[in-house]
Amino acid sequence: MTLPSLAWYWPLIGGLMIGTAAGGFLALTGRIAGVSGLLANTLGLSRGGDRALSALFLAGLLVSSGVALAVKPISLPSPAGSPPMLLILAGLLVGFGTRLGSGCTSGHGVCGLARLSPRSLVATGMFMLMGMATVAVARMIMGDGA
Numbered sequence: 001m002t003l004p005s006l007a008w009y010w011p012l013i014g015g016l017m018i019g020t021a022a023g024g025f026l027a028l029t030g031r032i033a034g035v036s037g038l039l040a041n042t043l044g045l046s047r048g049g050d051r052a053l054s055a056l057f058l059a060g061l062l063v064s065s066g067v068a069l070a071v072k073p074i075s076l077p078s079p080a081g082s083p084p085m086l087l088i089l090a091g092l093l094v095g096f097g098t099r100l101g102s103g104c105t106s107g108h109g110v111c112g113l114a115r116l117s118p119r120s121l122v123a124t125g126m127f128m129l130m131g132m133a134t135v136a137v138a139r140m141i142m143g144d145g146a
Helices: 009-029 035-042 051-071 084-100 105-114 118-142
Strands: none
Touching (some): 009 105, 035 051, 035 084, 105 118
């Protein structure tokens, strides 16, 4: 699977936009822009927080993705060859992991590390390590194309 090459500035622009959104959300609401927490709040699975605000933030993620795609159309490779049940299982495991770790990459990796949270440093290190281990095991089982 080959990913399309992007000019050097696109990741920089994306990172600045993520940082601005996370910092702005914290400054305006006093809450961390952790997507798994916002989703749980929107679905009524967590206590406290403004459900409408959480839903609005998540809707903004979807709309801004559409705008970005309209500005810079790219085609990504499809996960052909991956059985749908495997993809569903992977999604469920990611959801379970974010609940178990009390957050996701946006909450721990972007917001928590920026706040110098030791808990977020450990969480981010663990999910990076587990991600690398998962790729290594998948490549051993399925070959280098995994």
